[in-house]
Amino acid sequence: MLTFGALGFVSPAILIALVALPVLWWMLRAVPPAPVRRRFPGIALLLGLHERDPESQRTPWWLLLLRIGALAALILALAGPVLNPQPSEPGSGPLLVVMDASWASAANWPQHIERAGQALAEARREGRTVAVVTLTAPPADPLAFRGAEHWQERLAALAPQPVAPHPDLPDWVSALPAQVDTLWLSDGLAHEGRGTLHDALSQRGRVRVFEPRRGVLALAPARFDGGSVSVPVRRSDHDTAPTTLDLVAIGPDPAGTERELARAEAAFAAGETETVAEFALQPELRNRVTRFQIVDRRGAGATSLTDDGLRRRKVGLLDTRDDTEALALLTPLHYLRQALAPGTDLIEDAGIDELLLSAPDVIVLADMPGLSDDETTALLDWVDDGGLLLRFAGPRMAAAGQDDAVGAANLRPDDPLLPVPLRMGGRTVGGAMSWGEPRRLAPFRDDTPFAGLSVPEDVEIRAQVLAQPDPELAERSIAELADGTPLVTRRMQGAGQIVLFHVTANAEWSSLPLSGLFVDMLERLSVSARGSQPEPADMAGTDWQLETRIDGFGQLHRASDRPAIDGAVLSDALIGARPLDADLAPGLYAGPSRRVALNATDATTRLDAARWTPGTEIETGLSRPEQPLAGYFLALTAMLLMADALATLALGGRLVRTAIAVLALGMVAIVPAADAQTGDRAAQSSPDTSDGPVDARILEATESVVLAHVATGDARVDEIARAGLEGLSEALFRRSSVEPGAPMEVDPETDELALFPFLYWPIVETSPIPSSDGYARLNRYLRSGGMILFDTRDAEVARLSGTTPEARRLRAIAAGLDIPPLEPVPSDHVLTRTFYLLSDFPGRHANSTVWVEAARADAERAEGMPFRELNDGVTPVVIGGNDWAAAWAIDEDGLPLLPVGRGMTGERQREMALRFGVNLIMHVLSGNYKSDQVHVPALLERLGQ
């Protein structure tokens, strides 16, 4: 193979043909393109003319260059060019591939595997035996050197471990053959013990190191800082350019699916290796977070598990129900708030139901004896599901059994929400107890949750409630006074527990709430969780079970089959005093009362770049693979030849014609396809026509002003309403510039009302009451400027009785409508003058009251004007009973459908009814424009000036 730099040729002999190119140049120059023959009558004028440039009688140089280039590309393609030809590497004897395979390797793992694969392929070609070993999972037996194909099969199964290589020199080193070459795939970090291993290997042969120059990122465990969660991010000093990373908080959503809950940025300044990503999280979200991850970065180091240290418990405080205006220091909740606020999320509410809805971890009842049966049941259920009910005694609890005050009687001796039965009845147990000396606390027993807490001297108990003597009392008591009286009792209930402090939560009965011990006790009861890490002393001797394992790539796995480990070991690992290994894997460990996350990296993990002894061969990137280029050269040849064809056509003046021919061919090919497409479209559009009727209706309603009436279900009434609107439309058409279309019937339940400016709604006794959906549509219609004319059609009866079936029905229908205050049409209402001047609004009946929206109370009559200034708004409803539709109704011939009144008086009344209709529609369409004429004198005066 012949190579020039990064380019090599498989068969360089063919390149000799390049010598022939100058000959071709000369030959091609001599042949000009063939002429076009044209008949042309004006030839007589052409005779004797000459081109400007006689040189161009030969082929132009650029065309020649094109052709020579095409030929040269063809020759090069045949010579088999190869980019990055792989030089074969020297070396013989066994090859050892050492892989760090640590948490830091995960980010570069594909490169590691590919480099190892290259080395194996090479070894296979040369017949070398190979051993592949990972430092984080060293083999128990001495290394076996086998054929490369054996390892090639196993390469894909290798994975990084979430731990760092063990600092000690591995056992297998001593068993290595005397002569062995090494390829070391390094993760780029200066792990402990690296130098000794390198020395040991380089004594036996050549050591090459493969180390991609990519910085290593590591997360430290998340901390809870003030209001936000901060996740420290560190990076190795490979590359200290300013950069920004995205971090995500991942946890289950309410449906239980893992998803991204929050996202934050961590920005490294130039030269900085540490920064912090701040997550501002709602308590609800924060408690869901199971881990933080760097986006697009694989590896155990880029994943940080969270544990109970980050969880803040939700504590529900049931507020006292009476509104006694006691001082803040006297309310039982004050001390609880002070003690709990720093470490928990407090929820305060006056109702058990509301508290339970917010799913608290703990509910505190301070001196709250009387609970209803429902509340008791709900609380019990909640406790059964794992809730912690914390109760405090107090004067009311003490008095509960004593007298029969209302509400206090509910405190039964066997109250299921008390851990122990309290002594009550005729005996005074609490309030008035006056001991000679205030009692002090006894030291806490070892089997109680408070074990180990020191008892301050100044805590005094002055009063308390007493428990009934009971065989279980001693077992349930977890804190006692010095004289053995139970002070705190606890009972397990289902998955949860009920705890009673036999004193008040304020300083009334004891000084306990004033002491630091109170806070510690609450913490021990897991009411509040404040320490991010349990104390090593607490962990000693306890068993911790690995629940969730994190693998080298940062993926989580269930791992309940591992043996439990000792708390002391775990606490050593947590403070970094003990290296992690396969037995002490990073993950989430569950202890007696809490869970602890052991992460692959923490704030103490060293992230220094690896320092190799000078002279070590270090590869920082993968060598680029061989790439045959013959195909590209052939394609280049084809393209050059095509360009040559086009250029030749252009030179001969035939390019345009050829282009047209090609285009025409293309058209012929495309046109049938286009036809097919139109056919498809026609086929597709046919199903759409099923929506046709709806569309047609909407289209019709929007093409012109269309009056509509609401269907009543009574065929006769509906028919008259339609005929009435027909008559009104006709009158409008003739008398005004409003040209309405044919009236429509609408059903407020299903039809779109926004299309109609005006609805006529005749009321019959059996009119259907709209559904809630219908009411929603109607109210939306009224609010957005529509108008409904309600017509009870009962004016002649209503005058006598006042309440007719129709009026009652109207009231029932209107109850759900958003109708403003109404008043009878005032004499200066704009309805009286929008088109005609009217004084009353007769229909088939006359003289009944018509109601419209009430005017503003502060409307004033303008100086010298007969009207008040009522400029805004169109009344959304007009209510009356004059049966207007009957007066308006016309038949097909345009003649009145129903008689109105008698003789000429009746005709006059019909005319007035029509005028009312015209005024009404004008009011709907043009609003209060007539009212604005109040301002005409002022406007004229202004214009005059």
Place this chain on the structure above:
Amino acid sequence: MSSVATRLRAEAEALTGGLAPLLVAAEHLANSALPGAHGRRRSGSGAEFWQFRPAEANDAVARIDWRRSGRGDDVFVRETEWQAVRAVSLWVDDGVAMTYSGGRDRPTKAARARLLAMALALVLLRGGERVGLALPDFAPRSGRGQAERLAQALTATAGTQEHVAPDLDSTPSGGHAVLFSDFLGDPDMVHSALRVAAGRNLRGILVQVLDPVEEAFPFDGRTRFESMSGHLSFETLRAGDLRAAYRDRLAARKDLLAELARQAGWRFTTLHTDRPAAAGLSWLYHALAEGRRR
């Protein structure tokens, strides 16, 4: 016997086959021009009223317009406009060069020239003029029969030469002549024809019919140009380079023709086959009317 009849009939059909379309097209075109006798804008023999003139002593009594004279004391004679009839000879170049058409949607130059000539003849015949061809035995005559003869003669002519020299020898003197050609041949032919025309007191119009391709010369690249008869050829490597020179020569040819026409008292125009024939006809008609008025 029957074969003779068949041949006769076929020839007749071929004849009318070419004749009818030309006549129809020419009629169509002629209808768009103003037909009928046209006033000469001076008094003379004609039907149209021209002016009232105070009667002179030598005026015949019969010429006095009594209706006008009755309105006053003077006596008036009613004069009519002079309407003259003159002879027009048409000549259409039937050289092979005229059979060129630069585009499929355009007629050949010969077709356009014949159409214009025929339409002009029809318009003139309708106006009562005498029209003939510049051929022996084709003296100008008037009447519908002459139209058919003209159409026949125009359809039948087909030359074999590249360009044909106009022959005005058989044209009656004192008339008008209209010559249709592309005038791309030897200009001496035109020159000598005009010299003959001057000798015979002929006035007229030179109508140059050109295809737009001949004006634009839209050719590029290596091209071998051949004359329509194939006798002449010219090869160039870059036709585009010759465009400017060709256009210059064409313009010079037009200038030469215009100059020749001016000297002879003739008029010259260039018509293109892609332009509507009616516009050309209209121009021709009016140019002819002006020429006759002098």
